[in-house]
Amino acid sequence: MTPRTARFRTVLTALAAWSALAGASLAGASPVNAVEDGTRIAPGVLYKEFDLRAAKGVTHVHLLTVDLRDSRAGIGLLYPGVVASREPVSRLADARGAVAGVNGDFFNITETQHPGIEATGAPVGPAIESGHALKAAVPDGQRFGPALPPGTTTKDVLGVGTDGRARLDSLALDGSVHTPDGRFPLGGLNQYALPQDSVGAFTSDWGGVSRARAVCGTDTDRAAPCSSDTYEVTVRGGRVVSASDIPGSGPVAADTTVLVGREAGAQRLRKLSAGETVRVRHRLVAARSRVAYRFALGGYPVLHGGEPLPGLDDTTSAVRTAAGIADGGRRLLLLAVDGAPAYRSGLTIAEVADTLRSLGSEDAFSLDGGGSTTLVAREPGAAAVTVRNHPSGGAERPVPNGIGVFSRS
Known part of the structure; x- marks a missing residue:
């Protein structure tokens, strides 16, 4: 552990505890329907936001916590109905009736190296929706996004099985x-x-x-x-x-x-x-689980068994989206870093792993970030979601998929 990481973890633990009580300084959540651990979006679904003092300065994060033990809360894939298409997360969520969600996998965003070839907008990794395999992973060298940490591949997924538990896996x-x-x-x-x-x-x-x-x-x-x-x-x-x-x-x-x-x-x-x-x-065949997946999408792992993966970047800060798995897969944490100019210092990937570990995650998974980072949630009683973070591009970027949070209440 580097001295910088140790300092960050100490500050993070204190700030996380404080922010659960004090809330955030940027566009704070309404006290209406607020509970001890955040604002109740739906049964088993909580939202909160708070500040973190990271390596490059204070950053602001938004967090959804989904209790998968609650039969009224569930996770599913948000996507436009086909693989090679993009829509803003808010539109994807409303079309599926989700109460909350975040953006998902990295994707084929541009084709400047191949004149005359159209960028497809399709995601990098595997995707499963309602148990149906939509796509497989591209070769590692064809990936869009930052360099993969050592030992990870484009086949890595975050999924929820038919047993209702979230887990990290690899789908070939x-x-x-x-x-x-x-x-x-x-x-x-x-x-x-x-x-x-x-x-x-x-x-x-x-x-x-x-x-x-x-x-x-x-x-x-x-x-x-x-x-x-x-x-x-x-x-x-x-x-x-x-x-x-x-x-x-x-x-x-x-x-x-x-x-x-x-x-x-x-x-x-x-x-x-x-x-x-x-x-x-x-x-699609899972490398580690014998339980069939109802939902899965790509990205890359940053935390496994409570330990950060070796070789994580601890110097490049950016706006990030990530997911954490806690309580043996019974709780899912969806985190988005705010892209507002005042908070654009962001987090390094190593800090993302430490953040989610400090919030109780045993495993964590990095999703697309930068201009793609979006977290949406409904106000209690509302018919549509609202964007809770400030996208770094000033507006929502259309994306190919995301993680949807659903309520059966």
């Missing part, structure tokens, strides 16, 4: 394509970047955005040129109906799978002919 794609000539592995599912020499599947969950980005870059270099050896096959009702030398665009019908291949994967697809039978199988 297990898939195959069965053709008259045999079987070969599936390398991707609704992802903006495919591994080299692979075949990826795009379903109705992808949306209508062009699939051209999927064959750009390499497994280690996001900015590498797009592949010149590509092929696309459309399978409808289990049979090949069309093919193309380049990836296309437009919505994919519910009974259709579009297979996109690059290099060796393209060569495999060229062997298929119109009318041939093709079966595509895919699922």
